[in-house]
Amino acid sequence: MSLSSFLPIQCQGITSLPAGQLPHYAVDGQTPQAAVRPANCQQAASVLQWAAAEKLSVMPWGGGTQMSLGNSPSRYDLALDLRGMNHLLDFQPNDLTCTVEAGMTLAGLQAALAQGGKFLPLEAPLAERATIGGVLAAGASGPLRFAFGLPRDWLIGIGVVSGQGVMTRAGGKVVKNVTGYDLNKLYTGSLGTLGVIVEATFKLSPLPAAFGALLARFDSMGQAVTAGQALCAQVFAPQGLQVIAVGQISGDKSPLTSLYERGEGLTPPLQRGVGGIYAIAFFAGRPSAVKRRLEDSARFLPERGAKDLERLEEAPARDLLHQLTDLGWSSESAPKLGLKISVPPSAVGQVVAMLEKSPLYESAVAGIIADAGFGTVRLLRWGEEIPPWPKGGEKDSLMQAIAALRAQVRALGGAVVVEQCPLEWKSQLDVWDDAPQGLEIMRRLKQKFDPQSILNPGRFLGRL
Amino acid sequence: MESTRVNENFLNELRAIVGAEYVISHPADLLVYEYDGSIDMRLPQAVVLPASTQEVSQVMALAHRYGVPLAGRGSGTGLSGGAIAPPGGMQIAFTRMNRILGVDTVNRTATVEPGVINLDLDLHANKFGLRYAPDPSSQKACSLGGNIAENAGGPHCLAYGATTNHVLGLEVVLEDGAVVNLGNLAREAPGYDLRGVFVGSEGTFGVATKIVVRLLPLPETVKTFLGIFPDIDSACTAVSAIIGYGIVPAALEMIDALSIRAVQNVMDAGYPLDAGAVLLVELEGLKEEVSETSQEVEAALWEAGAAQVRVAEAAQERARLWLGRKNAFGAFGSIAPNYFLVDGVVPRTRLTEVLQRVSEVSQKYGMPIANVFHAGDGNLHPIMLYDGREPGAHEKALAAGGEILRVCVEFGGTLSGEHGIGLEKKEYMPLVYTEADLAAMQRVRDAFAPSGRLNPGKIFPDGQPPHKPPPQRAAPGMVA
Numbered sequence A: 001m002s003l004s005s006f007l008p009i010q011c012q013g014i015t016s017l018p019a020g021q022l023p024h025y026a027v028d029g030q031t032p033q034a035a036v037r038p039a040n041c042q043q044a045a046s047v048l049q050w051a052a053a054e055k056l057s058v059m060p061w062g063g064g065t066q067m068s069l070g071n072s073p074s075r076y077d078l079a080l081d082l083r084g085m086n087h088l089l090d091f092q093p094n095d096l097t098c099t100v101e102a103g104m105t106l107a108g109l110q111a112a113l114a115q116g117g118k119f120l121p122l123e124a125p126l127a128e129r130a131t132i133g134g135v136l137a138a139g140a141s142g143p144l145r146f147a148f149g150l151p152r153d154w155l156i157g158i159g160v161v162s163g164q165g166v167m168t169r170a171g172g173k174v175v176k177n178v179t180g181y182d183l184n185k186l187y188t189g190s191l192g193t194l195g196v197i198v199e200a201t202f203k204l205s206p207l208p209a210a211f212g213a214l215l216a217r218f219d220s221m222g223q224a225v226t227a228g229q230a231l232c233a234q235v236f237a238p239q240g241l242q243v244i245a246v247g248q249i250s251g252d253k254s255p256l257t258s259l260y261e262r263g264e265g266l267t268p269p270l271q272r273g274v275g276g277i278y279a280i281a282f283f284a285g286r287p288s289a290v291k292r293r294l295e296d297s298a299r300f301l302p303e304r305g306a307k308d309l310e311r312l313e314e315a316p317a318r319d320l321l322h323q324l325t326d327l328g329w330s331s332e333s334a335p336k337l338g339l340k341i342s343v344p345p346s347a348v349g350q351v352v353a354m355l356e357k358s359p360l361y362e363s364a365v366a367g368i369i370a371d372a373g374f375g376t377v378r379l380l381r382w383g384e385e386i387p388p389w390p391k392g393g394e395k396d397s398l399m400q401a402i403a404a405l406r407a408q409v410r411a412l413g414g415a416v417v418v419e420q421c422p423l424e425w426k427s428q429l430d431v432w433d434d435a436p437q438g439l440e441i442m443r444r445l446k447q448k449f450d451p452q453s454i455l456n457p458g459r460f461l462g463r464l
Numbered sequence B: 001m002e003s004t005r006v007n008e009n010f011l012n013e014l015r016a017i018v019g020a021e022y023v024i025s026h027p028a029d030l031l032v033y034e035y036d037g038s039i040d041m042r043l044p045q046a047v048v049l050p051a052s053t054q055e056v057s058q059v060m061a062l063a064h065r066y067g068v069p070l071a072g073r074g075s076g077t078g079l080s081g082g083a084i085a086p087p088g089g090m091q092i093a094f095t096r097m098n099r100i101l102g103v104d105t106v107n108r109t110a111t112v113e114p115g116v117i118n119l120d121l122d123l124h125a126n127k128f129g130l131r132y133a134p135d136p137s138s139q140k141a142c143s144l145g146g147n148i149a150e151n152a153g154g155p156h157c158l159a160y161g162a163t164t165n166h167v168l169g170l171e172v173v174l175e176d177g178a179v180v181n182l183g184n185l186a187r188e189a190p191g192y193d194l195r196g197v198f199v200g201s202e203g204t205f206g207v208a209t210k211i212v213v214r215l216l217p218l219p220e221t222v223k224t225f226l227g228i229f230p231d232i233d234s235a236c237t238a239v240s241a242i243i244g245y246g247i248v249p250a251a252l253e254m255i256d257a258l259s260i261r262a263v264q265n266v267m268d269a270g271y272p273l274d275a276g277a278v279l280l281v282e283l284e285g286l287k288e289e290v291s292e293t294s295q296e297v298e299a300a301l302w303e304a305g306a307a308q309v310r311v312a313e314a315a316q317e318r319a320r321l322w323l324g325r326k327n328a329f330g331a332f333g334s335i336a337p338n339y340f341l342v343d344g345v346v347p348r349t350r351l352t353e354v355l356q357r358v359s360e361v362s363q364k365y366g367m368p369i370a371n372v373f374h375a376g377d378g379n380l381h382p383i384m385l386y387d388g389r390e391p392g393a394h395e396k397a398l399a400a401g402g403e404i405l406r407v408c409v410e411f412g413g414t415l416s417g418e419h420g421i422g423l424e425k426k427e428y429m430p431l432v433y434t435e436a437d438l439a440a441m442q443r444v445r446d447a448f449a450p451s452g453r454l455n456p457g458k459i460f461p462d463g464q465p466p467h468k469p470p471p472q473r474a475a476p477g478m479v480a
């Protein structure tokens, strides 16, 4: 009997999705034998109980926006699609809290919260598709992380189904809570390897009434990073600041260029710049505060080398934020190679300088996006020619460049995660970089939460 | 006599590691380590005061070899019995590890040893135009190590989050003496967030020997409001109204009538004795936004029925408005010799109803209950006031506290917002968590500290009543 015909018998009421849909759930070239879409956490738990008993490996699915993340799964039997669980279970605007099922999209949640004048201060790529469970599992974030932090900072309660199919909760619905261990932190960023997130409770913020952006062109990346960091230390600091550079590109092939050109005439300096270096500061809050921050920043940056300032307000500024958040994740902008380099903020300048000299970036259709205030630097490298990319010998030199970069970044106290790369590379490199200290504890955690190793096996750091 | 593995050989080996003067084993000298800020107590078999990570590591390895259970101890201000030694066990006190190792103004972080006092760190950071935001009311006395273990909160956590939102990295010594770094200055480095789950683990995972915290820039403008209300209901209405305006103040604290009386008994904090409640609101930020939100806050206070609103901007004047709040706990001594403080949380929109229920509990037990608390985040601190020399008074206070916790849970809240579970509340855990939930937590403990020798008998329900304190001794009410 095939897995998909077996499933409905075992897990009451759940039907497996038609075989024709299975290709949709392929990850790294592996297609599951079956896919299910539970409607509630009881169903999700019964699927996992059954999978544990049968030792079937399970890959939880949300919007599928970050499925390229991670090492290739060592086994892949069952896709567990959580998008059938997409309800806002509770929203208390005056308590500034909400509880949501994991399959709801981030954009869907934000839209519902906005009706009550609130928002969850998190940005994540492809918010229209990305689910809350996926955002939490991947620990995804966006350009406003400097002010708003990471998903870990907003999650106050969680419901999870373990690798043995047991539903558990931690935290609660109140904004301050030290009742028992803070397992919210453990599950966030664990890429679904310790349990399947089925429910989340967040603390919220009042919806910012105003939004703005300031774009400033610089002559060098180093100058832009220094100026951006200085700005981040001021009382009038923006909520987020990204320094972006497009490599020495020919023509308009870089998706970053299209980022610049979008918005129909709204961003003249950027339109002019095919290739160029910009600091983009984002501001969110009360109108008076946004105005003050914007104006003071507009005075501050030119003293530090900024040219051609451009101000954006409201919709165009929000659009730019979304484009920047999605960059590298949307199908039009997906790079051949995407690196996420996390370092202490003080090391951002050094990392950028390394990248500029690296074969990963130099003379390539590539972009650098540096969160100067927070310490996250992304390198996106698009293929400039018809596949295959990269050509023969180039692959080795690129892999070497990654290894060299990792050694340097490690010395700065950081890590390089390869978020996107050609599939074949995954057999030759660990996309997560060297495991940090504490790997032994992580192994024990994995063993205790998922003893059969059925949840996303092999995908996470240390092949957990 | 408790059975213990702390024998002469063990003590000699301890002395060899840290020096004889830093091993306390004489019962008379151990007395001060018998209790913390809670009402539970137990005499440790020994207390060791290491001076470095290396010494801590050796001490932990030694305890591991002998199978000695232990608890870390910061300043002993904890209110859930976290630092109290386990049966037959010892304490590692971090008093000597109290150096601020450095402030990094570029990354805006500080690296400290666990014994550093919370306020000392903040004052040191102030010299660089920075601040350490979590400010427990005990900040003059409590240690960063204790703050990490309890995930301490404080008035300003309303806007800035609790300790966990400010800890970036930890150097931790595990039960077998292994030293491991958790977390990272690189905030998006991959891996399970072990630092995140360590914060709030109440000393059951390991001991922290170095702590890297995030510092925030000092705000441009700070403005404090003191609203005086005829009754507690109108003050609660003001809390909801302020949040309803879309304002999350830096702090939003409430003081009820009984606490006002206690405070005014010992000092003039400027609280009218006939007031039903006092609300403290602090706004921080750019001058433009503070001036805007100020108007809204003032409007909200008046609309809710304030009889008086005082405003201060200069540091000294603001300190005057805070005076009563900061000294409230010490002031309860003027009303009763003992107090028992319960830390519970409810959704902030339910404050009025919950406080009504608290006052019903007070009537039922015939015991005065005062409320001084973090109203903005729904974090209650009902304080049972009693005389421990009266037979049964102590038990009555505990029972009343238990009833209040049940009310908190009934209203969708929980058992502790900042003081931790420790010994005090372990038996209440099944009110909020299923067996499976607790088993998941236990698994994390097993992953960090498989022997279970680190702070055993805390957090998880085990049917053992917390140690009964002798009724004669007054609970330490400190001025913080």
Ligand SMILES: Cc1cc2nc3c(=O)[nH]c(=O)nc-3n(C[C@H](O)[C@H](O)[C@H](O)COP(=O)(O)OP(=O)(O)OC[C@H]3O[C@@H](n4cnc5c(N)ncnc54)[C@H](O)[C@@H]3O)c2cc1C
Pocket (backbone or CB within 6 Å): B036, B037, B071, B072, B073, B074, B075, B076, B077, B078, B079, B081, B082, B083, B084, B094, B114, B135, B136, B137, B138, B141, B142, B143, B144, B145, B146, B147, B148, B149, B150, B151, B152, B153, B154, B155, B202, B203, B206, B207, B208, B209, B329, B418, B419, B455, B478, B479, B480
């Ligand atoms: C008047 C008063 C007001 C208070 N106000 C607040 C408040 O506003 N907010 C709040 O959150 N708390 C408050 N508290 C409670 C208390 O001050 C905090 O819990 C504080 O964090 C405890 O710090 P400590 O150094 O005294 O720790 P201790 O009481 O010594 O220990 C507390 C716990 O920390 C563990 N521990 C200590 N050092 C380490 C280490 N290095 N590594 C691992 N574990 C360690 C201990 O084993 C124990 O479990 C108040 C207490 C009092 C008496």
